[in-house]
Amino acid sequence: MTVQSTRAERVSAPAGSVEFDADVLIVGGGPAGTWAAISAAERGARVVLADKGFCGTSGATAAAGTGVWYVDPEPALREAAMANREKLGGHLQDRRWMARVLDRTYEQSNRLADWGYPYPVDDNGKSQRNSLQGPEYMRLMRKRTKQAGVTILDHSPALELLVDEKGAVAGASGLRRHKHDRWTVRARAVVIATGGCAFLSKTLGSNVLTGDGYLMAAEAGAEFSSMEFSNPYAISAAFGSVTKTLFYGWATFTYEDGSVVPGAASKGGRSAIARALTQGPVYARLDKADGDVQRQMRVSQPNFFLPFDRTGIDPFADRFPVTLRLEGTVRGTGGLRIVDDSCATTVAGLYAAGDAATRELICGGFTGGGSHNAAWAMSSGTFAGRGAADYARHAGPARGRRLSSAGTLALRQRAERSFKPAELAKAVQDEVFPYELNYFREAGRLGGSLERLDALWSEVAQADAAGADDVFRARESASMLATARWMYRSGLARQESRGMHRRDDFPDQDNRQRHYITSGGLDEVWTSVRPHAEAVYAEAAE
Amino acid sequence: MIEVIDAQRCTSCDICVNICPTNVFDKTHGIPVIARQADCQTCFLCELYCPEDALFVSPFADIPQNVDLEALRQNALLGSYRRAVGWTEETKDRRDIDRSYLLFGH
Numbered sequence: 193m194t195v196q197s198t199r200a201e202r203v204s205a206p207a208g209s210v211e212f213d214a215d216v217l218i219v220g221g222g223p224a225g226t227w228a229a230i231s232a233a234e235r236g237a238r239v240v241l242a243d244k245g246f247c248g249t250s251g252a253t254a255a256a257g258t259g260v261w262y263v264d265p266e267p268a269l270r271e272a273a274m275a276n277r278e279k280l281g282g283h284l285q286d287r288r289w290m291a292r293v294l295d296r297t298y299e300q301s302n303r304l305a306d307w308g309y310p311y312p313v314d315d316n317g318k319s320q321r322n323s324l325q326g327p328e329y330m331r332l333m334r335k336r337t338k339q340a341g342v343t344i345l346d347h348s349p350a351l352e353l354l355v356d357e358k359g360a361v362a363g364a365s366g367l368r369r370h371k372h373d374r375w376t377v378r379a380r381a382v383v384i385a386t387g388g389c390a391f392l393s394k395t396l397g398s399n400v401l402t403g404d405g406y407l408m409a410a411e412a413g414a415e416f417s418s419m420e421f422s423n424p425y426a427i428s429a430a431f432g433s434v435t436k437t438l439f440y441g442w443a444t445f446t447y448e449d450g451s452v453v454p455g456a457a458s459k460g461g462r463s464a465i466a467r468a469l470t471q472g473p474v475y476a477r478l479d480k481a482d483g484d485v486q487r488q489m490r491v492s493q494p495n496f497f498l499p500f501d502r503t504g505i506d507p508f509a510d511r512f513p514v515t516l517r518l519e520g521t522v523r524g525t526g527g528l529r530i531v532d533d534s535c536a537t538t539v540a541g542l543y544a545a546g547d548a549a550t551r552e553l554i555c556g557g558f559t560g561g562g563s564h565n566a567a568w569a570m571s572s573g574t575f576a577g578r579g580a581a582d583y584a585r586h587a588g589p590a591r592g593r594r595l596s597s598a599g600t601l602a603l604r605q606r607a608e609r610s611f612k613p614a615e616l617a618k619a620v621q622d623e624v625f626p627y628e629l630n631y632f633r634e635a636g637r638l639g640g641s642l643e644r645l646d647a648l649w650s651e652v653a654q655a656d657a658a659g660a661d662d663v664f665r666a667r668e669s670a671s672m673l674a675t676a677r678w679m680y681r682s683g684l685a686r687q688e689s690r691g692m693h694r695r696d697d698f699p700d701q702d703n704r705q706r707h708y709i710t711s712g713g714l715d716e717v718w719t720s721v722r723p724h725a726e727a728v729y730a731e732a733a734e
Numbered sequence: 735m736i737e738v739i740d741a742q743r744c745t746s747c748d749i750c751v752n753i754c755p756t757n758v759f760d761k762t763h764g765i766p767v768i769a770r771q772a773d774c775q776t777c778f779l780c781e782l783y784c785p786e787d788a789l790f791v792s793p794f795a796d797i798p799q800n801v802d803l804e805a806l807r808q809n810a811l812l813g814s815y816r817r818a819v820g821w822t823e824e825t826k827d828r829r830d831i832d833r834s835y836l837l838f839g840h
Binding site: 563 | 755756775779783791793795797830834838
């Protein structure tokens with residue numbers, strides 16, 4: 193079979209470890225990672241995909257399902273699709289990127305149909321392709337990834353990147369949790385598709401998303417963009433994990449005494465819910481959904497009803513307490529900065545895709561929700577997979593190069609202090625969950641939070657390497673800490689309210705700040721300003 | 735959080751161990767064990783992948799619950815998610831029933 197010849201090669205390795213020689217390593221097995229893996233393999237690359245959990249179930253999409261920014265290629269429809277969210281996004285989108293993502297999403301969604309994805313057919317006989325059932329979609333993507341000849345490592349969190357003498361990324365290493373050993377993949381290019389960071393908030397399917405890829409990439413020198421757009425919160429029943437905010441569009445929100453929370457709404461009124469929650473419990477009832485809508489909801493998103501059916505709540509008739517769970521950069525738009533059409537980062541050999549990459553190019557400063565993010569995962573996954581495969585073909589051989597490990601926190605012996613992952617994760621959550629810190633931002637509060645986060649960083653940067661049982665959790669909590677610092681430093685740098693970034697001290701949008709905030713750094717976190725693409729084009733035209 | 739593996743139904747196929755995205759279960763020589771319940775993110779996927787409807791995930795994400803396994807069996811709550819999404823032989827015609835396109839744009 194032809195696929196056999198393009199498989200990554202397993203090479204001999206010291207006891208307690210396994211080593212592969214590949215062209216492209218994909219870190220993360222959600223939609224972006226699987227599209228990247230398939231696309232790289234289709235270019236002839238030998239590909240390994242390492243997933244922290246199980247490729248096919250891990251990540252927000254598999255658990256939750258998603259809308260898709262799928263628009264028929266008619267100029268008027270495409271124009272409307274691009275125009276209708278530009279204001280929400282604070283006019284930070286890039287039209288050229290939006291157009292190429294719409295093209296690619298259309299093409300790849302149609303491939304899913306060819307591969308057997310059971311898209312629904314409407315009453316007019318038209319196949320409807322703007323929604324994907326998560327488990328169904330990702331089960332199919334795993335199958336196609338295997339069929340493409342990709343070697344999948346499940347339950348194999350990456351811990352750190354490998355770099356060559358020139359600083360180019362050349363693989364990664366990590367754990368195989370089920371085999372109780374370690375893996376190393378020497379590759380000519382790496383795609384980070386690890387998703388965003390939701391800080392272990394239990395928003396549906398997101399607890400594997402702790403920003404690990406950001407930390408690894410930053411240790412190799414990568415930069416970030418738009419990390420201030422990192423504060424979306426999703427509505428769920430107060431006791432539950434199912435965050436499907438769309439359905440709360442049919443809800444009435446009330447205080448304890450039954451009176452309506454003024455201005456509260458799923459869309460355009462979530463901040464009223466957040467403010468009310470700082471005072472006391474808030475309740476919802478989906479009393480605006482008529483019989484037809486109720487039936488459509490039931491068949492479209494069965495998981496939405498699990499918390500209700502299992503507790504005896506009728507969400508259309510009974511009121512139930514709700515909360516807002518932080519989705520961080522999973523539904524925010526910030527992530528690794530992309531420097532060209534192949535989704536390359538600022539580091540040679542390193543590519544980014546999906547939620548791990550910035551989505552400002554198509555979303556600006558406002559959440560892509562499921563829809564744009566799903567389109568981005570398909571498109572950026574494809575771009576990055578192809579880009580990495582092409583780069584690998586031109587880069588030198590992976591073997592024989594002297595490689596070093598780029599990891600820092602929790603991986604190197606420092607002093608006598610021990611690393612306490614659970615305590616660190618909790619300390620970071622205390623800085624990023626509170627609405628008064630993250631949802632409603634203000635210089636004094638952001639600054640105070642950053643002081644505490646920086647102090648935590650200084651402390652753990654001096655800590656010992658974590659033990660074998662702890663190192664995975666230690667790296668997760670360190671990644672959360674790093675992410676929070678890039679977020680808040682960027683939030684301080686944007687002295688206005690734009691997109692989802694709201695500043696109590698700068699409540700208006702400031703037209704002079706229609707630019708991007710770049711950030712990076714580990715011990716010292718920095719930010720700088722980059723002009724919006726249109727300004728760059730205008731300058732070039734002069 | 736995952737609360738129970740029904741020992742009467744479980745065939746020790748270990749699918750739940752393999753597919754759990756947060757590695758909550760451990761293999762044994764027989765029925766898998768819920769080894770790290772606190773790591774459960776309440777995503778319901780183990781339940782969905784279990785071919786024997788032997789697992790039950792309580793919808794409470796933060797607090798463990800006592801569940802009455804006999805009542806779950808009698809009320810057909812075991813496997814209810816799998817049936818709803820069309821992953822059983824009897825319900826496979828539901829796989830293309832998604833009507834989200836009628837709900838978007840609300």
